[in-house]
Amino acid sequence: xxxxxxxxxxxxxxxxxxxxxxxxxxxxxxxxxxxxxxxxxxxxxxxxxxxxxxxxxxxxxxxxxxxxxxxxxxxxxxxxxxxxxxxxxxxxxxxxxxxxxxxxxxxxxxxxxxxxxxxxxxxxxxxxxxxxxxxxxxxxxxxxxxxxxxxxxxxxxxxxxxxxxxxxxxxxxxxxxxxxxxxxxxxxxxxxxxxxxxxxxxxxxxxxxxxxxxxxxxxxxxxxxxxxxxxxxxxxxxxxxxxxxxxxxxxxxxxxxxxxxxxxxxxxxx
Numbered sequence: 001x002x003x004x005x006x007x008x009x010x011x012x013x014x015x016x017x018x019x020x021x022x023x024x025x026x027x028x029x030x031x032x033x034x035x036x037x038x039x040x041x042x043x044x045x046x047x048x049x050x051x052x053x054x055x056x057x058x059x060x061x062x063x064x065x066x067x068x069x070x071x072x073x074x075x076x077x078x079x080x081x082x083x084x085x086x087x088x089x090x091x092x093x094x095x096x097x098x099x100x101x102x103x104x105x106x107x108x109x110x111x112x113x114x115x116x117x118x119x120x121x122x123x124x125x126x127x128x129x130x131x132x133x134x135x136x137x138x139x140x141x142x143x144x145x146x147x148x149x150x151x152x153x154x155x156x157x158x159x160x161x162x163x164x165x166x167x168x169x170x171x172x173x174x175x176x177x178x179x180x181x182x183x184x185x186x187x188x189x190x191x192x193x194x195x196x197x198x199x200x201x202x203x204x205x206x207x208x209x210x211x212x213x214x215x216x217x218x219x220x221x222x223x224x225x226x227x228x229x230x231x232x233x234x235x236x237x238x239x240x241x242x243x244x245x246x247x248x249x250x251x252x253x254x255x256x257x258x259x260x261x262x263x264x265x266x267x268x269x270x
Contacts, residue, residue, distance in 0.1 A: 005257025011250025079140025
């Protein structure tokens with residue numbers, strides 16, 4: 001197994017394990033305030049120190065991992081659930097008005113960054129983790145639709161697909177039974193990449209106040225709260241930033257490793 005893939009899966013797995021562990025245990029209760037212990041550096045009692053309210057940073061990071069990963073994961077799930085069928089549909093009707101409509105619709109959504117979409121959504125519904133999921137998910141739909149369409153179009157010209165059409169199978173059945181299984185490697189790799197981008201997007205939205213709202217911890221909001229404290233208590237900003245960097249780096253390495261492992265053209269001896 002490739003070293004980059006091992007390292008990436010290890011870092012991503014560690015973040016996921018921490019998020020799952022926070023469901024049953026954290027070193028301290030995150031709602032517990034101890035103003036007398038605020039901005040303490042790492043100690044035996046608080047391994048990563050405390051924030052400006054005296055809360056344990058390690059506990060906040062653990063619960064924040066749960067929030068950040070859940071938002072990114074659900075958003076990617078929305079993109080897959082809606083984008084893949086749209087991409088298959090566009091490829092099945094390649095060159096038609098429907099294909100052009102789906103393609104131009106994707107281009108229209110991609111013209112607006114996820115932050116702009118989030119601002120539009122929160123202007124109507126208000127800032128929350130749910131609306132952050134919606135904003136990131138809407139942005140993921142055209143990404144998966146485009147990559148699915150691009151991967152499916154060449155498959156329609158292959159002999160086994162033509163044989164399936166001669167056998168009387170409809171376009172929808174061919175797309176599900178013959179095309180989708182051959183696109184899974186591509187979608188897995190893209191899903192990993194979008195997952196890492198989803199974590200960055202959630203952190204960015206929370207940083208500007210459009211993501212998870214207090215008292216729910218989030219890595220991005222922890223950075224926002226620490227921006228004025230970086231000079232007097234750098235640990236308050238360092239650890240959330242490091243969590244984001246390591247998790248995103250792990251997912252990107254995992255995505256690159258999976259691409260190399262799943263692409264037969266990149267296998268040794270080919």
